[in-house]
Amino acid sequence: MISKPTTQTLRHVRLALWAGAAALLLLAGGALTVRTYMAPPAPRATSVGEADIRSEFALMDHTGRAVTEADFAGRWQLVFFGFTHCPDICPTTLAYMASVLDLLGPQADRVAPLFITVDPVRDTVPVMAEYVSAFHPRLDGLTGTEAQVAEAAQAFRTWYERVEEKTAPDGYMMAHAGHIYLMDPDGRFEAVFQERDQPPEAVAKEILMQIEKEEQQE
Amino acid sequence: MKLLTASLLTFAWPLAAQAEIIVTDAWARASVLASRPGAAYLTLTSDEPDRLLEVTSPVAGHVMLHGVETDSAGVTRMVHIVDLDVSPGTPVTLAPGDSHLMLMDLSRKLEEGESFPMTLVFEGAGEVTVDVPVLGPGAMGPTEERP
Numbered sequence: 001m002i003s004k005p006t007t008q009t010l011r012h013v014r015l016a017l018w019a020g021a022a023a024l025l026l027l028a029g030g031a032l033t034v035r036t037y038m039a040p041p042a043p044r045a046t047s048v049g050e051a052d053i054r055s056e057f058a059l060m061d062h063t064g065r066a067v068t069e070a071d072f073a074g075r076w077q078l079v080f081f082g083f084t085h086c087p088d089i090c091p092t093t094l095a096y097m098a099s100v101l102d103l104l105g106p107q108a109d110r111v112a113p114l115f116i117t118v119d120p121v122r123d124t125v126p127v128m129a130e131y132v133s134a135f136h137p138r139l140d141g142l143t144g145t146e147a148q149v150a151e152a153a154q155a156f157r158t159w160y161e162r163v164e165e166k167t168a169p170d171g172y173m174m175a176h177a178g179h180i181y182l183m184d185p186d187g188r189f190e191a192v193f194q195e196r197d198q199p200p201e202a203v204a205k206e207i208l209m210q211i212e213k214e215e216q217q218e
Numbered sequence: 219m220k221l222l223t224a225s226l227l228t229f230a231w232p233l234a235a236q237a238e239i240i241v242t243d244a245w246a247r248a249s250v251l252a253s254r255p256g257a258a259y260l261t262l263t264s265d266e267p268d269r270l271l272e273v274t275s276p277v278a279g280h281v282m283l284h285g286v287e288t289d290s291a292g293v294t295r296m297v298h299i300v301d302l303d304v305s306p307g308t309p310v311t312l313a314p315g316d317s318h319l320m321l322m323d324l325s326r327k328l329e330e331g332e333s334f335p336m337t338l339v340f341e342g343a344g345e346v347t348v349d350v351p352v353l354g355p356g357a358m359g360p361t362e363e364r365p
Binding site: 044085086088091092093094095096098099127130131134135137159161167169170173175177178194195196 | 245251252254255256257280282284286289291295296314315316318320321322323333355356357358
């Protein structure tokens with residue numbers, strides 16, 4: 001019981017700290033933009049054959065609406081493939097994506113965060129709706145038929161596999177790649193991140209930089 | 219901060235005082251949906267070489283220790299760890315995105331703010347029961363939640 005108000009206070013302190021960090025980030029972003037003219041900073045992300053990776057899919061969002069990549073055109077996409085029975089990597093990565101979105105501040109509107117299930121049999125529209133709302137109000141959960149999900153995964157060149165596991169719910173787990181894709185407003189590959197590789201601040205910074213770069217090109 | 223750490227330590231301190239094993243920073247994530255496996259994390263410190271043999275909890279039908287392996291293609295697989303060795307002077311930390319205790323067949327949804335007991339059985343130190351506080355579904359560590 002004692003820890004309750006303390007946690008609350010800590011949360012306020014943390015919020016203030018995050019606000020400060022966000023302000024610093026914006027400043028740093030500005031500084032970096034200037035620097036970009038002289039020497040473009042090395043990309044932080046590991047690149048994986050970017051030529052072939054495209055955002056192409058025909059799926060159903062968590063409100064039951066049929067969507068394709070065209071519905072997200074003009075926005076950056078932050079895409080993660082996972083499943084709701086996933087105990088660790090998926091909640092960890094989705095919480096991380098939520099942190100990134102919060103760190104983007106007002107620019108978060110320029111980014112569509114997408115969670116695509118690799119387990120569409122169990123992850124139906126209502127399941128996805130309940131699941132994504134636990135992580136971020138702006139997170140979209142996408143599901144479909146097994147064939148549609150396979151096609152989406154193919155377009156992103158991501159990998160998943162059903163693994164029989166006696167003790168798991170329904171007797172199986174899904175193994176899957178843990179990448180977060182950053183796709184540009186035309187649905188082209190920009191970068192890929194893994195949660196363990198850098199704090200969310202670094203990903204937010206990279207996205208803000210890309211958004212600014214794009215704005216300058218317009 | 220001190221108060222929070224102190225209260226967590228109190229929670230996590232092993233009941234078996236004679237044990238050489240110290241379990242700290244135990245925590246679990248709140249369940250997002252019922253019938254989904256939960257995940258719990260903790261840190262083990264030992265004075266003597268020991269081995270974690272089994273973990274049980276009244277809230278779970280089955281607790282499995284999982285590690286995570288990522289191959290060169292970036293494919294992440296969970297690896298079932300049967301026995302976990304604990305070496306003196308080298309704390310073993312289970313943390314999000316890495317190793318975790320997977321809580322299968324949860325008897326109920328784990329709600330943020332509650333806590334549940336979990337018993338760890340060690341080869342040398344015997345049984346150690348800790349109280350595991352349940353943090354938010356997006357919590358990333360025992361004392362800190364990302365905003």
